[in-house]
Amino acid sequence: MSIRTDKVSSLLQRELSAIFEKELPRSGPLVTVTEVRMTADLGIARVYVSVIGSEAQRAEVMEYLDAENKMIRKTLSAKIRHQFRRIPELEFYEDRLFEQANRIEQLLKSVKPARDEEQH
Structure with a gap:
């Protein structure tokens, strides 16, 4: 990616995070913008969102978005109109990296005790 797309991605990530903080109900699941990837022409922003909550809550948040x-x-x-001529289209994707990392960590922890028992 170019420096321009990196800067735009970073700006959109910050602004979308602020919007979600204000717009989404506080009693619901934790929603975090983990990454924004821009197309080369800056026309489409692929927004990756991490939702910490139940499967039903995840589905509800993605449907809402x-x-x-x-x-x-x-x-x-309204927030960034002075910085861009054209606001990119937004595409939302669920980012399950956090969930996958936790699963891998649990698997590694379960393997370690079994291996320790074999050595004794």
């Missing part, structure tokens, strides 16, 4: 995409983009536009 898809349903409210235009509202989120409009709110984003």
Whole structure:
């Protein structure tokens, strides 16, 4: 990626995080923007979102983001309109990296005690 796309990605990540902090209910699951990837023409922003909660809550958050995409983009536009001529289209994807890392850690912990017992 170019320096420009990196800067735009970083800015969008910060602004979208702030929007989610204000717009999403505090009693719901924890929602974090983990990464934003821009296309080369800066026309599309792929927003990766980590949702810590139950499967039902994850599905609900992703449905909300898809349903409210235009509202989120409009709110984003109001915040960054002086920095961009054209606000990129937003595509939301669920980032399950945190969940996968926890699963791997649990597997490694379960293997270690078994290996320790074999050595004794």
